[in-house]
Amino acid sequence: MTLVAPTRTTDTAAQEPLLSYDLTTNPDPLKASPENPASPEEIGELIIVGSRRSGTPADVEWIKVKVPAGPMSPDLATDLSRITPRISLKGWTVQLNAATKEFVFTPAASHETIGPDTGFTIQLSQIPINRKVGTSPITVTERSRTGNSAYQDRTTEFSVGKFPPDFYLRNLIANPLVIDNGCETTLTWERSTNATYELLYADTSLNVTNETTRTITNIKSDTTFYLRGTTGDPTNPVTRILTAQVTVRRPDLDVRDLKVRGKLYVDLEGELIVNGKYCWIHTLDIGNSLKVDHIHSKHEDTIKLSTVTVTGNISANGDVNIAPDKELRVASIASPHGHPAFNLRSGVVQIETAVSATHPVLLQKDQYLAVNEIRPAVGTSTVNITDGLSITGPITGPLSVTGPLNANGPLNVNGTVSLAGSPSLLPAHQSSYRTFSASTSGLVIGVANVTNSGSRGTIYVATGGHQTHSRWEHPGSATVVALVKKDQTFTIGPSEPSYSTTCEFYWLPFGAGSAIPTSMNDAEQLAERADGAQPPQTETDAET
Template sequence: MSLVSQIRTVDITANEPLLSYELTTSPDPLKASPEDPQTPEVTGELVIVGSRQNRTPADVEWIKVNIPAGTMSPDLSTDLTKATARISLSNWTVRLDTATEEFVFTPTASHTPIGPDTGFTIQISQIPINRTVGSSPITVTESSRTGSSAFRESSTEFNVGKFPPDFYMRNFLCNPLVIDNGGEATLTWERSPNATYELLYGETNLNVTNVTTRTITNIKSDTTFYLRGTAGDTSNPVERILYAQVTVHKPDLNIGNLTVNGEASFNNTVRVSSDVTVENALTVKGLLTADGPTDLITHGQLQSWEYGASTPNFFTYTAPTSGVFLVFLGNTSSDRGTHLTIRREAPDGTILETENVTSAPSSSTGNIRQCVTVPMAKDHRISFENAGQFQNTVLVLWVPFGKSGSEAVQV
């Protein structure tokens, strides 16, 4: 179980504070004093931790903490004069400005440089908490600068809740903490009955006011669960939020852009609903199928060779990528066809297939060509042996699948 920190508002304009602040309370959460005026008021404490996140030191002229005082819901204290304040920085002093309801912290010098190694704490204790439940704005204002620029004021605001005296919300737990994809986790918590409670995760918002446990099933990704308790008047409610997390082994992912700098392995089906661009080699060790039209060879460089009377009767090619050899056999003789032996070999020289092909002789209507299609894997070799006469012709066409390095090499 973890607590979501106090809600903080920072000016994101040019007046953004040069220092960063975090606020905690004691007790956590603060409780409003009992409604019975005869019952003594309870007290609380604010602890503010300040730091400089940038390497360049900031000169700080003063820091003010505004705490609303009164009896209304947005007021935190009934009487700030009863509170005590201190700051951990050396040679700084503090005074209470009752007119502005501010504790003013100033250095004895005109200003103090605060760098990344100079963290400090402001502690305001024994604050009498008023009797009305609600959220109070606590404002931390600084006068600061960098270099020789003019000092400027900037503020950070925290919303601090005063909960009903008997309110509690604690021990928000998730069991187990690690599950398999599609598994379940059980959430449990403790809470008082004087508030409404919601369980939030993903896009789900469940009202759990009347229960203290909930089992979530079919969890497919790492999930953070938030338990939100709300009390007080709807015009100025107070909220407390706890969170718990579950980790999923081999989770489903739903993300925007994804950049993989190393190797990506897919052990199951990969579905792509849009275009895929591969700027380097794509290796498919299994079956590659297409349910629609394909354009695999558009970017490949087609090559062709035609052999006639002056061609040697034996020649071999190596396929640099997967593709198809189309072999066309022809004959100019009227009584003989073209005789061709085709062998396909693995990179280590193992003969995978041998085929003897003979084309039909030509007729009075002209030369006849017969086509043989030979699919090729990358780095495999194909050899042709022309056993016919010199007048026989063979046309070889290489159709590569891909772009880079797709030219077949004759060996």
């Protein structure tokens, strides 16, 4: 026996029936009587089961069942007076209102209170079925109320079909009934040939008029299959529907709202795909990896994640933006696989704590690294710069440079500058000139000491076309200081040497570098360094 579903509930929600009704027919389905008036009519029965499904009782003044009667296709019966009505509620009576074609059921008192524990049955038996194939509307109207509210008429309507005598649609079976996700089931049924048939499930509609079996594949969720047979006059067709349910183990879910009050698990082979506007997640704990094509906020503004714990990898093919007043905390940042470096662009990267780099920090050409302070690494006392350093601002604190230090602008020093290396005594002769090559820039300092028995004379340093000299008298002394640039040669020596005169020349390099004696004739070197100029004569020579 098949239930006939209500086709509609009339009026507003406030006027919806307070009682629920189910309708079945006997036989199932009803058959239209033969068209030949001489043939006896088919006899049918309507069975209506009523109940109060709410916990609040309802007061009911009466219940009416309207049955259309006549010779037309929408009529169910040929003669209402031949119908036998009855109701299971004690003390209720029934009368036929021929004018409205309604069977009116009333309680003995002014009303009957029907609660959730009170069910009842209305039977209309011995119905002479109309001779036209078609669908007939059966209307159930109650006059009811809850509490002290006013009584209202509330209506429920059913569509009951009268089928051709040789029509049948039965035994819709699914095999298997329980399947794994993505598997299949085979549907079979029995039907007559005088109708059209459709198989409906989910969003699918299949024409199966010429079939009695169909295999459905790739079923991913629990599915109800509807087999619908339609026959009769297209202006008032009659339809019969059979159903079969298939259950899927671990099904896909397609729901509107899903609230998870415990934990939501996605295994290693599964995916969590959100195609809607947003997905509210308070805590997201990802054990392996998270792949997201798009994440959009509810209001196209921000995405709020209270806590995200990732023990695997996060791959972002687009931008990752952090709010100005928020922080990104990571233990380490590495370049992507297959790339030697990662780039920081568009604005200033501010680092307010220590930066420890175990590998070189590389900046592109024309870019810069702005820092407030550079300190030696923990456990060391120096900062080493090996390939040159360009400084446009001030330097505070000691600066030790072992390589070139080039200043394109002023070099202002507020403290002490230590440029000189260790001084050394040049191996010069007391009675001749000696030539040296400077491996770095520095100063040549000559000192002559004369005793009481000495004579007067001059000491020289000649380099770069320039002579620096100093004269002495006896007893007395003389000192000469000359600047020598890197890779220049210079010649030193005294004129009018005397055994009572002691001449010493010192090399004071800027940084680390020595003065190396050359093999050129010293007299030629002296002349070359002074561009051919001869040492000035002493007073004795001038007088002679």
